[in-house]
Amino acid sequence: GDAQAEGMSTFSFDEIAAGVDETHHVAPGYNAKVLLRWGDPVLADAPEFDPNNQSAAAQEKQFGYNNDYVGFIPLDGSDDRGLLVVNHEYTNPELMFPGAAVERDDEIVIDEWTKEMVDIEMAAHGGTVIEIQKGEDGSWSPVRDSAKNRRISVSTPMEISGPAAGHPRLQTSADASGRKVFGTINNCAGGVTPWGTYLMAEENTHGYFLGELPADHKEAANYERMGVPGGWYNWGKFHDRFDLSKEPNEPNRFGWIVEVDPMNPDATPKKRTALGRFKHEGCETIRNKDGRAVSYSGDDERFDYVYKFVSSGTIDDENREANMDLLDDGTLHVARFDEDGTVEWMPLIHGEGQLTAENGFESQADVLIETRRAADLLGATKMDRPEDVQPNTETGKVYVMLTNNTKRKEGDTNAANPRPENAFGHIIEISETDGDFASTKSTWGILLKCGDPSIAEVGATFSPATTEDGWFGMPDNCAIDADGRLWVSTDGNSEKKTGRTDGLWAVGTEGEDRATSRLFFRCPVGAEMCGPVFTPKGETLFLAVQHPGDDGLATFENPATRWPDFKDNLPVRPSVVVVTKEGGGKIGI
Ligand code: FEO
Ligand code: CA
Numbered sequence: 001g002d003a004q005a006e007g008m009s010t011f012s013f014d015e016i017a018a019g020v021d022e023t024h025h026v027a028p029g030y031n032a033k034v035l036l037r038w039g040d041p042v043l044a045d046a047p048e049f050d051p052n053n054q055s056a057a058a059q060e061k062q063f064g065y066n067n068d069y070v071g072f073i074p075l076d077g078s079d080d081r082g083l084l085v086v087n088h089e090y091t092n093p094e095l096m097f098p099g100a101a102v103e104r105d106d107e108i109v110i111d112e113w114t115k116e117m118v119d120i121e122m123a124a125h126g127g128t129v130i131e132i133q134k135g136e137d138g139s140w141s142p143v144r145d146s147a148k149n150r151r152i153s154v155s156t157p158m159e160i161s162g163p164a165a166g167h168p169r170l171q172t173s174a175d176a177s178g179r180k181v182f183g184t185i186n187n188c189a190g191g192v193t194p195w196g197t198y199l200m201a202e203e204n205t206h207g208y209f210l211g212e213l214p215a216d217h218k219e220a221a222n223y224e225r226m227g228v229p230g231g232w233y234n235w236g237k238f239h240d241r242f243d244l245s246k247e248p249n250e251p252n253r254f255g256w257i258v259e260v261d262p263m264n265p266d267a268t269p270k271k272r273t274a275l276g277r278f279k280h281e282g283c284e285t286i287r288n289k290d291g292r293a294v295s296y297s298g299d300d301e302r303f304d305y306v307y308k309f310v311s312s313g314t315i316d317d318e319n320r321e322a323n324m325d326l327l328d329d330g331t332l333h334v335a336r337f338d339e340d341g342t343v344e345w346m347p348l349i350h351g352e353g354q355l356t357a358e359n360g361f362e363s364q365a366d367v368l369i370e371t372r373r374a375a376d377l378l379g380a381t382k383m384d385r386p387e388d389v390q391p392n393t394e395t396g397k398v399y400v401m402l403t404n405n406t407k408r409k410e411g412d413t414n415a416a417n418p419r420p421e422n423a424f425g426h427i428i429e430i431s432e433t434d435g436d437f438a439s440t441k442s443t444w445g446i447l448l449k450c451g452d453p454s455i456a457e458v459g460a461t462f463s464p465a466t467t468e469d470g471w472f473g474m475p476d477n478c479a480i481d482a483d484g485r486l487w488v489s490t491d492g493n494s495e496k497k498t499g500r501t502d503g504l505w506a507v508g509t510e511g512e513d514r515a516t517s518r519l520f521f522r523c524p525v526g527a528e529m530c531g532p533v534f535t536p537k538g539e540t541l542f543l544a545v546q547h548p549g550d551d552g553l554a555t556f557e558n559p560a561t562r563w564p565d566f567k568d569n570l571p572v573r574p575s576v577v578v579v580t581k582e583g584g585g586k587i588g589i
């Protein structure tokens with residue numbers, strides 16, 4: 001608009017003070033209300049939350065733990081009624097189970113694990129689809145008896161589709177077909193497609209496996225590259241498929257993008273293998289100007305890569321059903337960020353370059369199962385932990401959140417990752433050539449190096465107009481609003497590290513406002529900020545407050561806060577917050 005052309009600020013709200021306390025804060029003139037908390041009923045027959053008598057059966061029908069990605073799918077084109085789709089990334093058992101966690105040697109440990117605890121954790125993972133609506137008074141609430149409400153968990157039957165479906169490396173004793181898998185894990189960010197499906201990105205799936213592979217097993221190098229087994233959870237003690245010694249192929253069935261049709265609660269979710277297997281942070285998909293779908297995904301690991309998938313077919317705007325398997329056929333690319341400011345999107349195609357049988361890739365299925373190794377051979381650029389990758393359809397720009405990488409050494413930097421010991425992360429802006437998101441050669445620059453700009457050696461590049469409240473470290477998720485403006489949420493700010501909690505910042509990208517950041521919302525202590533998403537008209541914003549109260553030696557009995565209920569008999573609860581402007585209108589203006 002004119003304001004952008006003149007280089008004026010396109011944001012006008014009163015910034016809040018950065019800091020740390022027990023509750024959340026939003027800019028004056030806005031309401032920030034808790035919409036959905038861990039344990040709230042989702043299905044019509046769900047019991048009310050009772051943290052002292054929780055069961056897996058109850059949890060399967062209630063809102064899961066650690067809400068991360070949030071998407072909004074309007075119903076009947078309305079901005080005031082829609083389906084909210086929410087990922088439940090992981091569980092904090094020390095904050096979930098009464099009497100389970102104890103402090104020993106400055107660590108929190110759980111000595112006694114039962115199968116019921118594991119099954120509650122498995123039911124608290126996955127996703128939620130829930131109808132929500134805005135009432136006459138302008139406030140949002142869940143539609144408790146909607147037939148579309150659904151919980152997806154680690155026991156939901158799913159289909160494996162695309163080039164790797166049925167491959168022997170995906171076959172297990174429970175599934176000789178290699179095409180059927182139970183559930184999804186560690187769904188971090190995700191996406192909503194232009195045809196209205198919900199994408200759940202499987203990220204740190206290595207953490208759920210324990211045990212040892214049989215000696216000289218052919219997956220040993222593959223699993224080492226993915227960090228399998230991570231041993232973060234005890235599931236393998238009660239469920240054989242999470243024990244490598246019993247089901248050595250099970251880890252190959254995770255690390256994919258899962259597509260869910262939220263309009264049909266009986267639809268079988270599909271793992272779309274064409275988009276590759278790695279630690280997918282998210283999967284933001286747009287309609288390219290030629291009608292093809294383009295999906296961006298970061299692989300969240302130190303020194304891993306940025307990817308985009310371009311569909312072979314085009315989106316049919318008149319026939320939703322015709323788009324349902326678009327993500328099964330197309331080309332996955334990985335990014336090489338060159339010193340001269342170009343980005344080369346290199347296709348990962350079996351038989352091309354080094355992706356041949358000689359290097360252990362017998363077919364496209366092998367290329368996709370070991371996406372990271374294929375990308376290594378192509379010489380992709382090793383990044384500082386790629387998180388959310390967000391295209392802006394209005395401008396042809398793409399924003400890449402690089403959260404941090406303290407293991408990058410001096411002498412090991414590159415133009416796109418220029419800071420050694422990068423503790424605070426940075427944001428790259430890609431300009432896709434002529435606004436063509438399918439382009440294989442584009443340009444890039446750094447929008448922002450994060451951290452405290454008042455400490456010279458940090459090397460942050462926030463504009464001078466950014467206040468002491470306005471800077472942040474560790475960008476993670478982001479969203480583009482109805483006016484094409486960028487909003488960034490963070491993971492890792494704390495009293496100790498930056499003197500502030502995580503939150504949501506509005507970040508200018510154009511003219512004089514470029515690299516100016518302002519604090520709009522901040523989390524309660526211990527929480528990470530996830531899921532920013534706006535309704536299409538930009539009058540409602542949904543935010544996910546993840547792992548609140550998780551600060552140091554927190555337990556169910558002693559969390560760092562009892563947000564959002566602040567009742568002695570209720571634990572701290574991860575929750576989705578809905579933000580609206582008092583009296584209505586667009587957010588941030
Ligand atoms: Fe689940 Fe990359 O954060
Ligand atoms: Ca994340």
Ligand code: CA
Nearest residue numbers: 388390478479
């Ligand atoms: Ca996003």
Ligand code: CA
Nearest residue numbers: 387403476491
């Ligand atoms: Ca993160």
